[in-house]
Amino acid sequence: MPLVIDIHTHVYPPAYMEMLRARKTVPYVHDPSNNKDPRLVILSSDDDPSIPIDQRGRPVDSSYWDIEVKLAFMRQHGINCSVISLANPWLDFIEPNEAQMWAERINNNLEETCAGVNKAADIGNTLTLDQKETLFAMGALPLSAPSSDIVVNEIKRLKTLPHLRGVIMGTSGLGKGLDDATLDPVWQALQDTDTLMFLHPHYGLPDEAFGGPDATSRYGHVFPLALGFPLETTIAVTRMLLSCVFDRFPRLKILLAHSGGTLPFLAGRIDSCIHHERKFISGGGDVQGPQRSVWDVLKTNIYLDAVVYGKPGLEAAMAASGSDRLFFGTDHPFFPPLDSKEGDWPSVTTNYKAIHATFDTNSEMVAEVLGGNAARILDLK
């Protein structure tokens, strides 16, 4: 059996769930009066007063907070190792003076969870990664803290935790998006510590983009999740590119969720529009445009998960970044089967099938994407 590493898999640790339960505004958790599964309300479009509160958001079960359920999911789907991360919206909404405390609490909890599982899996430390069941984690950052120093310190502290292998971050940065110059100390710290940043969407696009609130009530989560999320990621990384972050920090390492949102597909158009932009000095204007091309960034700074549910997306991801920069992922515990809790999850098997369909004549490439790349780049062993 090949080594399979899941790089895109989330948790809401019990302490985080309790904190959400105490809240009444997005994000929050509500326990329905009928003793059914709690409702997780994290998207602003979910918090619709016309929907009864017991039906708002989505039902969540123990797969969201119980690590034993994740381990069972891994066994069922042939996954040896998961790199778990806090799910959106992370700590983006935390009161500034509590951000550091919550980041330390969550990250220490992730470290303990991984250490406990890994110790049980391999007491003598003699097994290789494909022979055991292991967890590693990406840390959360206290981005709402009063000073970026607190963020920088947490990035450095994460390097002292043995099972932490990067950080997960949303697209709001310190609150003003990823082209905000006050993020420079954070980029510097990520680059200096050689920390992989997993860039993940949460905020989507304004409802108006999809035809207003009516679209949400007609089509549920399809627009925000299928189109809002990938576009948000694409916009965020393009803001980094256009504000010359990759010129100033050429050794940043960024893993983009959902195969880059749409970045591999749109890279050519972005590149062409930059070359044809009259605002930029290169086009006769007075704004410094990016010096490094999006193609260079895609092959140097960017890693992509293979969570794109089809061969066309994976072909584009491979052509843009290369098969040596692609990682298998599941997005667990999101997208569970709606009909039955038994059996394989179609959201996972679709991605397995896409990897096999794309690389079918090259079993080495399949092995690299399923686990080899992640083990090498994240130093998992």
Add this chain to the structure above:
Amino acid sequence: MPLVIDIHTHVYPPAYMEMLRARKTVPYVHDPSNNKDPRLVILSSDDDPSIPIDQRGRPVDSSYWDIEVKLAFMRQHGINCSVISLANPWLDFIEPNEAQMWAERINNNLEETCAGVNKAADIGNTLTLDQKETLFAMGALPLSAPSSDIVVNEIKRLKTLPHLRGVIMGTSGLGKGLDDATLDPVWQALQDTDTLMFLHPHYGLPDEAFGGPDATSRYGHVFPLALGFPLETTIAVTRMLLSCVFDRFPRLKILLAHSGGTLPFLAGRIDSCIHHERKFISGGGDVQGPQRSVWDVLKTNIYLDAVVYGKPGLEAAMAASGSDRLFFGTDHPFFPPLDSKEGDWPSVTTNYKAIHATFDTNSEMVAEVLGGNAARILDLK
């Protein structure tokens, strides 16, 4: 030399330019006091009062309205045949009672332009398409007219004009987007007359999606054109899909601009989100979701241009729809070189190179994409 057909190439006929000159709100044309090229202000983000009016929008030259300039562009880039269409925002903004008149005027003008050029090119009617220089056109629709009957009648009338080969349409439909049920008579007429609809973006996304108006002033047109346009197309066709247009009208033929916006890349995620949507009957809800899958629609109803400026996008387009549904295009006269008016346009050569890079071992496929597919599907001869 292979037959090369440009399926994505726009004009603003002189009468349309004059009409824009008479306007003071978007869209409009302004003649600067310094006798320089007129300024075309068609995007709402361009109409920024903080920018001097002589510098708003973009400069346009005779390539936008003089068909001789387009013919010279075609010769320079090895294009035998162009299927010209009115550029955005078409007739979307016309007063309802003038819509029919403008549609007829524009479409008759397009017919006369094509007839004139083709007659001059081939008096004896003995040359094949690759031996001469020809034009065909896609018609504009009076979508703001008081009744959809007027739109339907124009669709039928276009079939009587010998050089018209389809219609071009934006994403607003009759004003409420493409999931508006009152569009059904239009879809019915397009299907009944076997008319190809070229779906093209114009409105982009709200500024807020890119970080507010500041982003536009920092990065010029990069966000609205590189990301807003393709997302608008993707959202529009997804609204058609989710509202079951392709279930009700299974023989619609739609050409998507810019290789589908991002549809080929996101098709898998759209499909997965539909299958996981609790609102839809299939997920336990009460809304009828689409019966035909996006994969089926991509291979049955959708055609894509190859205006995607890179191999990754083209690989995805080919995997999603097939090389027999891809058409070469230029987007002329948009994206002219900024440095010199001489020489080949990089916006065109980039797309030629991407086609050759993607299909390099298969010269038959190259020929199909460059011209064979368009000649066959649009019946050009």
